[in-house]
Amino acid sequence: MTPFTPKAQATRDRILASASELFHVNGYTATGLDKIIVEAKVTKGNFYYHFKSKEELVLATLDLQFEEFSTGIESAFSTSSTASEKLFGLLGQLLAIEQEHFNQGKIRGCFFGNLSLEMSTLSEPVQKKIKRIFSEFQTILRSLLEQAIEAEEIAKDIDAETFSAFILSAVEGSLLLDKTNQEPGQLAATIDFLKTYLNPPRITR
Amino acid sequence: MTPFTPKAQATRDRILASASELFHVNGYTATGLDKIIVEAKVTKGNFYYHFKSKEELVLATLDLQFEEFSTGIESAFSTSSTASEKLFGLLGQLLAIEQEHFNQGKIRGCFFGNLSLEMSTLSEPVQKKIKRIFSEFQTILRSLLEQAIEAEEIAKDIDAETFSAFILSAVEGSLLLDKTNQEPGQLAATIDFLKTYLNPPRITR
DNA sequence: CGTAGCAGACTGACCAGTCTGTTTAATTTA
């Protein structure tokens, strides 16, 4: 698919890594190409040898980020046995990422949610791709919920389709609020709520 | 506070109305001053007579929009008797606004959430103001929840502070998702969930 | 020795904000 030599591939990877970081921290519009190429230690001409436009670049970062996220949850799954554990392992992963950004000095919010809101009118391809990514993420959640229902880990009257969408929106909203307030807390609180809702404490009275 | 003649006030109002609409639909950065002044039928010089910068303008639109929203829910409250009704009247108001935008051709999302994500690194005053607005909105929700608990309309083991923040994030996330997908549905689903959660159907068996 | 990969000056469009005025309307003054 990509007939690049190792060196060229490395250049491309540097550009993608720098762009991902800058887009996440400062957004798409506020990130000039000049900043990206300085950060990636690449020149203008070299950049445009690898990407035909800034839009193509951001599309590539979306793919990259979702891929990295996917492999991240794979490893989170490996230490879980039940579907319910996997679900909350996944959400815990998001929390860990947020915490990491916070420790680094700035809560970034969701890479996809941020770009979706910022670029809704700027680029239809970007919008479409983020829509697909959200859909894929929701599918993962739905699947885990279905498995948890099947295994009777959670109540069977929960509608996996509806509830997975609800989780997604609650998580996105929490990331937005935490970013706005520049202090974590809401995402953790939301995950707590979901945990309690799905696994209500045993009635001990 | 503002010693403007009626005519000048009208001009200022036109600018604010046009800017609010354009910021909501296309965002802050994508909305050039030229578009605003054309839409508001005002010239550059006249604009800068009323506002000293684009940032001051967006700060003023934030105040205006929150004010309009507040008066909107006032009237929604007037037809409600219980706190619970008021709460869902308020949420229904948000739903109605989204539906209206959808009918007009484009789901806009939340004015405040959109700008918060887009301008997080662009303007600290804007970020601060949105943070305050969210906080104020949450206070309204918390107050309604407390009243509903007091009146025994909802379960008393609900923590108003925690749950009001949860509602806020779920609503913001739903608006984000509906905007991304450019189709309504999630906000309605989220409100439904909240309704069922707070007012569980009577056990009739 | 040819082409993949890289270098960087250059272009044209756009955009927030400025500057120098002109018009309008309210207030003063005779």
Added chain:
DNA sequence: TAAATTAAACAGACTGGTCAGTCTGCTACG
């Protein structure tokens, strides 16, 4: 009450800077 005065309100050309993208050429590797 009508002319004079003054400041509010408006007009729009202009500026300086930024930014995505281009162009022409250089380097180095296969």
